[in-house]
Amino acid sequence: GQQLNQSPQSMFIQEGEDVSMNCTSSSIFNTWLWYKQDPGEGPVLLIALYKAGELTSNGRLTAQFGITRKDSFLNISASIPSDVGIYFCAGQRRNYGGSQGNLIFGKGTKLSVKP
Amino acid sequence: DTGVSQDPRHKITKRGQNVTFRCDPISEHNRLYWYRQTLGQGPEFLTYFQNEAQLEKSRLLSDRFSAERPKGSFSTLEIQRTEQGDSAMYLCASSVGGMEETQYFGPGTRLLVL
Numbered sequence: 001g002q003q004l005n006q007s008p009q010s011m012f013i014q015e016g017e018d019v020s021m022n023c024t025s026s027s028i029f030n031t032w033l034w035y036k037q038d039p040g041e042g043p044v045l046l047i048a049l050y051k052a053g054e055l056t057s058n059g060r061l062t063a064q065f066g067i068t069r070k071d072s073f074l075n076i077s078a079s080i081p082s083d084v085g086i087y088f089c090a091g092q093r094r095n096y097g098g099s100q101g102n103l104i105f106g107k108g109t110k111l112s113v114k115p
Numbered sequence: 116d117t118g119v120s121q122d123p124r125h126k127i128t129k130r131g132q133n134v135t136f137r138c139d140p141i142s143e144h145n146r147l148y149w150y151r152q153t154l155g156q157g158p159e160f161l162t163y164f165q166n167e168a169q170l171e172k173s174r175l176l177s178d179r180f181s182a183e184r185p186k187g188s189f190s191t192l193e194i195q196r197t198e199q200g201d202s203a204m205y206l207c208a209s210s211v212g213g214m215e216e217t218q219y220f221g222p223g224t225r226l227l228v229l
Binding site: 043045 | 150156221225
């Protein structure tokens with residue numbers, strides 16, 4: 001199935017460093033969401049973005065909905081060990097009838113933090 | 116608000132057996148989605164319900180798969196004659212719908228077909 005282009009695939013960083021990851025698509029989306037998934041668990045919602053250009057923060061996390069509606073990025077400031085996990089971007093389009101459709105996910109960015 | 120729950124969390128079965136998974140959405144969420152996630156990949160959409168109506172099915176949902184949401188509350192996903200390629204994490208998500216829809220995921224059911 002279709003997936004978004006998410007990069008980087010993995011990151012090894014030192015505790016306290018800032019992290020940046022992004023997601024791109026060849027087509028536009030109406031909504032961008034960022035999830036974090038721990039091993040053996042379901043994705044947990046971090047940030048939802050509904051408007052092009054929107055910049056939203058959730059604690060140390062900041063995400064932006066690209067102006068072209070084809071991309072989004074997520075920044076994590078001052079990383080801590082519990083930030084370890086896999087981060088997924090997901091895009092959503094409206095159905096033909098105007099309602100929101102299913103999510104299309106990237107392949108994830110695996111974050112490892114060295115204390 | 117107890118969140119989305121799924122049962123069982125893990126299932127090991129032999130090839131050819133049938134399995135059924137259950138999802139209980141967040142109460143008052145009228146939309147319910149099923150996704151499948153294989154190792155190293157993001158979740159992929161299988162099907163979704165608005166109340167009790169199944170409105171969309173992905174091409175990934177072969178005829179061995181069937182999903183129901185009989186009363187618009189919990190949902191079941193059945194896989195008949197399981198194959199080794201069915202081994203994956205099966206995720207359920209629910210939402211209230213609307214223009215600013217946000218899907219909340221359950222913990223998933225990990226299926227291993229031997």
